[in-house]
Amino acid sequence: MIKEVKNKMTNKNIMRSIMAVLMAMVVSISVTAQVTTSEIVGRVSDGQGQSVAGASVEATHVPSGTVYTATTNDAGRYALPGMRVGGPYTVKSRSGRIQGSGTRESTTQLGYRRDRQFQFEHGDR
Secondary structure, three states, X not given: OHHHHHHHHHHHHHHHXXXXXXXXXXXXXXXXXXXXXXXXXXXXXXXXXXXXXXXXXXXXXXXXXXXXXXXXXXXXXXXXXXXXXXXXXXXXXXXXXXXXXXXXXXXXXXXXXXXXXXXXXXXXX
16 A cells, blocks of 8 residues: 555656656747847839849948848848847948939837838939
8 A cells, every 4th residue: 555655656746747847848949939139121123113133231220330231132122130129220222233222211129020112213224
């Protein structure tokens, strides 16, 4: 009888330990999955609304001077992930194939994508 009670206690302790480990794993996974950055995305186009591939996009976090850069793809789209939250940011776009550049002021929010479009007003491809 005493042996049975000890086995039940041991089994109970093992189950409690397993549950504690599982709970710790769940908590650690949810903690590491938290987002701590933001992102600016957008499209660069010319005066006729055509996509500008290969344009450079640069966002500068004004308070810290941190610079994030990207190059537009064939569809004129760009993404600047992993950015500091807040701002303000000065976002600039330039293209060697089109004369001109664009600048926008922006802020970011935790875990959100901010969409910023650029359209060059003059020049040809």
